Amino acid sequence: MLNPEFVLSFLLASFVIAVAPGPSNAFLMAQTFTHGRRAGMQSALGFALGGVVHTIFAVVGLSAILKASPTAYATVQYLGAAYLCYLGVTTLWDTFKPQIESENKPHVSTKPAKNVTFQAMMTEVLNPKVALFFIAFIPQFVDTSLETSTTMQLALFGLMYPIFAFPIDCMYVYGGDKIANYFRTHPAAPRWIDRISGIIFIALAINLLW
Secondary structure, three states: OHHHHHHHHHHHHHHHHHOOOOHHHHHHHHHHHHOOHHHHHHHHHHHHHHHHHHHHHHHOOHHHHHOOOOOHHHHHHHHHHHHHHHHHHHHHHHOOOOOOOOOOOOOOOOOOOOOOOHHHHHHOOHHHHHHHHHHHHHHOOOOOOOOOHHHHHHHHEEEHHHHHHHHHHHHHHHHHHHHHHHHOOOHHHHHHHHHHHHHHHHHHHHHHHH
């Protein structure tokens, strides 16, 4: 169905891309530091689902529209940046509200985790750079000499990437949670973790527009 040599090359390239620090890793770490390992895992799942959505877009040609239309690209880009900025501002705003003390859970963040999977998925979907990645990177591994259609190969490779990247993202989450556990034991740490996370979200919004 797929060229084994191309699959091996694709997995190797995907590993390098997934391991390399980037905006998605920063989002994962921010959620993990703020809300813990569970929120980090939910973020990883959200990014995987976002990859599935981008695969569908690429197969039906919507990603090609983003590449061909500067207006469409800019629209999605600004929507994505606005969404990340919204997450950052709301996270920062909540750190200035009165903190609820909890003797049983001193490590809990001042802001409860809500819809983390959806937030991560939308962050991925509203990133036009990811869409262009899918239509520029994946077609390189399509073997036109096979009986399997090009569309089917694009779909399989597109789905393969988020599945392959998911456990790598989980490793980031696990490591980030270990680091964050130390800071969460300090009374003032949760607020500062929230504030740093908010700044990261805003920085990701700026990076998306860069």
